[in-house]
Amino acid sequence: MAVRKFKIFRFNPENDSKPSYKTYEVECLPGWTILDALNEIKWFQDGTLTYRRSCRHGICGSCAMQVNGLNGLACELQLAPYKKDPIVVDPLPGFEVHKDLVVNMEPFYEALKRVKPWLINEDAPPQRERYQSPEEFLELDNSIACILCAACTSSCPSFWADSNYLGPAALLKAFRYEFDSRDKGFEERREVLDNKHGLWRCHKIINCFHACPKGLNPTGAISKLQQKVVTEKW
Amino acid sequence: MKRKQYGIGSGGAFAWYFQRITGLILIITLLLHYLYLHFLNGGNVTFQEVTQRLSTPLWKTIDLVFLVSVVYHAMQGILMVVNDYVHRPAVRSTLVATVWVLGMVLTITGVVTIVTFTAA
Incomplete structure (x- = not known):
């Protein structure tokens, strides 16, 4: 178990005038992916965090997002290679943000x-x-x-x-x-x-x-x- | 979803292809220019030598090809930047028109200079 920090893009157009980042601390198991950490946050810390995910093994294409400035699938990106905290998670750039990590496709x-x-x-x-x-x-x-x-x-x-x-x-x-x-x-x-x-x-x-x-x-x-x-x- | 973007034109195959061709021509003509002026010519860049060289049909041809390639290649490069980064239609149309006019003026003055040049 290691505690990792995640700095996540948050934006709810109904309440926020502009986007902001919120940092979460998550106890992560070895072998976890970005998606596992996001699930942990959504299920046990902050249910308002919004993102798309479905198959969690890299074939549905739902969970594409930007992690530390590079696009990828949250379910395929292992936490281990990210040595530094916080890990920054953003929605896919170039699209209009619906809410948090969900963009208009x-x-x-x-x-x-x-x-x-x-x-x-x-x-x-x-x-x-x-x-x-x-x-x-x-x-x-x-x-x-x-x-x-x-x-x-x-x-x-x-x-x-x-x-x-x-x-x-x-x-x-x-x-x-x-x-x-x-x-x-x-x-x-x-x-x-x-x-x-x-x-x-x-x-x-x-x-x-x-x-x-x-x-x-x-x-x-x-x-x-x-x-x-x-x-x-x- | 499909917005009309003024000043960007349609198609683009010719511009793309000709920019590649002029790129290849530039590699050859630039190298030739550089090698001749600085090495083959023995660094003999005097008024007399230059005027004499510019009077020969072969060098006139090389320089004409060089001129057209440089102007077209550079023009397309600038137009590409304009099309990518200028989003206001009026500004874009103006810039595109300016680039074309500038390209024409440079080409015409260059061609006139090269074609009519004779050693005094």
Whole structure:
């Protein structure tokens, strides 16, 4: 048992005129994650603390937040590597705060919808499934593993500057379909990709790559999409 | 959700691609410029030498490519910063227009100087 200090972003728009930080002391067990500590606070110290969480094993993407300035999943971030107290917990930057660590994710989903994240193929469906070879599947380069937690988009300075920017998550999703051998939706997605709020807003800051809790590479995906758009055009 | 942002334009593939190309050209022309003036030329940067060099068609061509690349590349860089950080539409439109006008003026004066230059 070790007592750790957590400095947590608090904001309740109904009562507070501006956000503040509140520090909590928590007795933590070895092997605990940030989420365990947040649960301990909410369940036994201060029930008003608000955050999203669901599966607690890194696949639902609900508990993305900023810990000591870096985005990640609270349920995946072990306490041990954080040597210094207090550990500072903030909501995802770049989004409007609803309450405490809960942000408005609507702009994130809206951007996702704009890239039409589904298989577009008007050909007559074959007798059985649309076949894809293992090599063609490898082209997608794990991009299918995105859990839509928004850690990447929220870490992107281009997104902070331009709320209409698609952001790394939506562009990674676009990559996932554009480089799918079965997809033929390039013409439908072209306008939203080849756009100042689309591909060309990315300045290769690579925060998204560092933020992704699944180890995906949205920056690399954006580069490949940029190449594709340019090659198709000229 | 989709707000119109004035002064930002649409598309952007050409600007992005041409900025990459001019970036590559700049590596070559800048290196060439630097190497020639400081090493290959033996550091002989005199009025006579410069005017003579600027009169040859080859150097005129190199300098024209250099000029267009520098102006376009820098212009796109500034426009990128403006589009990222200036959020007020009126200010942004003004800045974008200023950058374009400045780019044109610099290019035209540069081209006129290079093309019409002859050693006295």
